[in-house]
Amino acid sequence: MILHCPYCHGEKPVLQLRSGNTFGGHQWSDAKEVYPMLPQVSMVQKCPHCGKYYFTEQVFSHEAKDGYCSDTGELTLSEAMEAYRQFKAEGVDGEFKAEIQTVLIWAANDRAVRSRQPQPLTPEEQEVFDECLRGLISDGIDDQLIISEYYRELGDFSACLTLLDEIYGTQEGGRKEIADMIREHALAGDRKTFAL
Secondary structure: OEEEOOOOOOEEEOOOOOOOOOOOOEEEOOOOEEOOOOOOOOOEEEOOOOOOEEEHHHOOEEOOOOOOOOOOOOOOHHHHHHHHHHHHHHOOOHHHHHHHHHHHHHHHHHHHHHOOOOOOOOHHHHHHHHHHHHHHHHHOOOOHHHHHHHHHHHOOHHHHHHHHHHHHHHOOOHHHHHHHHHHHHHHOOOOOOOEO
């Protein structure tokens, strides 16, 4: 798939998967899903020509006539920080604000937890990470179980546990198990995302 940058109109090839499966995949408490055989194109892309960031679903795209590309455009944490600052300056809101907040949270957890050599967040990165969590809690998502998880990752264990108590009776099956895991990590004072 060829994406067209809305700023400079430069083209960027990204993966367009024809078939895949969930074998060997992992789901994480921060709602990120990693499936080696089912990679997903990032919700936010960096233009390789002008360096600006844009939302994948907002741009014109077309299928390449031939060739192969495995790039998903997944952002590093430093790129996600740049994108967040750009979109904040542009006044992005609604679902797209939630998308960049989610991308940044995932990128931060990729480096600080999911990496083979985890590196802690800098004070500035932690501040923006927490800002994104608060934004998603206040007006970015509706799923109360994920909100309880974001309270935990924010370090607000009291709010996390209170919300879990309120919603626990309405959770079924695997969601009840996830609630139990979130509670266990909150009681241990653990802010880090974990594999489900």
